[in-house]
Amino acid sequence: DTGVSQNPRHKITKRGQNVTFRCDPISEHNRLYWYRQTLGQGPEFLTYFQNEAQLEKSRLLSDRFSAERPKGSFSTLEIQRTEQGDSAMYLCASSTQRNTIYFGEGSWLTVV
Amino acid sequence: AQKVTQAQTEISVVEKEDVTLDCVYETRDTTYYLFWYKQPPSGELVFLIRRNSFDEQNEISGRYSWNFQKSTSSFNFTITASQVVDSAVYFCALSPADGGSQGNLIFGKGTKLSVKP
Numbered sequence: 001d002t003g004v005s006q007n008p009r010h011k012i013t014k015r016g017q018n019v020t021f022r023c024d025p026i027s028e029h030n031r032l033y034w035y036r037q038t039l040g041q042g043p044e045f046l047t048y049f050q051n052e053a054q055l056e057k058s059r060l061l062s063d064r065f066s067a068e069r070p071k072g073s074f075s076t077l078e079i080q081r082t083e084q085g086d087s088a089m090y091l092c093a094s095s096t097q098r099n100t101i102y103f104g105e106g107s108w109l110t111v112v
Numbered sequence: 113a114q115k116v117t118q119a120q121t122e123i124s125v126v127e128k129e130d131v132t133l134d135c136v137y138e139t140r141d142t143t144y145y146l147f148w149y150k151q152p153p154s155g156e157l158v159f160l161i162r163r164n165s166f167d168e169q170n171e172i173s174g175r176y177s178w179n180f181q182k183s184t185s186s187f188n189f190t191i192t193a194s195q196v197v198d199s200a201v202y203f204c205a206l207s208p209a210d211g212g213s214q215g216n217l218i219f220g221k222g223t224k225l226s227v228k229p
Contacts, residue, residue, distance in 0.1 A: 031215060035217075038221075039222055039228055040204050040221070041222075041223050042116075042205070042219025042220055042222055043203075043217070043219050044219070045215070045216045045217060046217075048216065054136045056215075056216065058216075089155060093157075093215070095215065096113070100162050101159070101215055101217065102159055103149070103156060103157035103158075103159075104156065104169045105154060105155050105156040106155040106156065108155070112146075112157065
């Protein structure tokens with residue numbers, strides 16, 4: 001499978017716990033994106049990397065959220081001190097420069 | 113401000129019917145991209161098409177066709193002879209054409225299409 005891979009696919013956590021999601025982009029893609037999608041809504045942009053550099057962050061990305069892409073390959077999205085409002089699907093996507101953005105299957109987070 | 117409006121929340125058709133999904137957008141950019149994605153129940157967003165704002169030619173791909181009209185800021189999507197496998201949520205999206213912000217897609221709220229046998 002050469003598509004964008006995300007794990008875990010589903011995560012249930014208690015409020016206040018930290019969670020981390022991993023994204024492996026398509027191998028030749030130097031751009032990587034994180035989006036969040038809540039029920040009944042379209043995805044919303046969170047942040048974007050070009051290689052290992054985080055070039056853009058949305059105002060949706062509060063201080064409890066941190067994303068990294070240490071070697072310009074896979075990326076992690078960590079949410080600290082989770083809140084019920086963080087329950088959503090977190091989508092990762094990748095692309096080459098000026099090319100189509102391909103999405104993964106998403107990681108569902110439920111905060112109880 | 114940039115905005116994408118998909119006025120149809122849900123559409124239900126019977127197999128073999130044609131169906132058109134509407135998309136209206138707002139942007140101040142002179143160059144931009146428009147997209148359609150399909151999201152089946154599994155959750156993955158499946159890329160369908162990307163259209164540059166300079167290219168107003170309509171496009172057909174099998175049973176799918178897209179009608180881009182810059183004058184009305186619309187990018188509508190038609191499925192001909194719909195099939196049950198077309199059942200999904202369809203999203204229209206907009207992004208700038210220049211620079212890194214190309215990846216900052218602005219999505220509509222989606223249209224849920226149900227195709228009944």
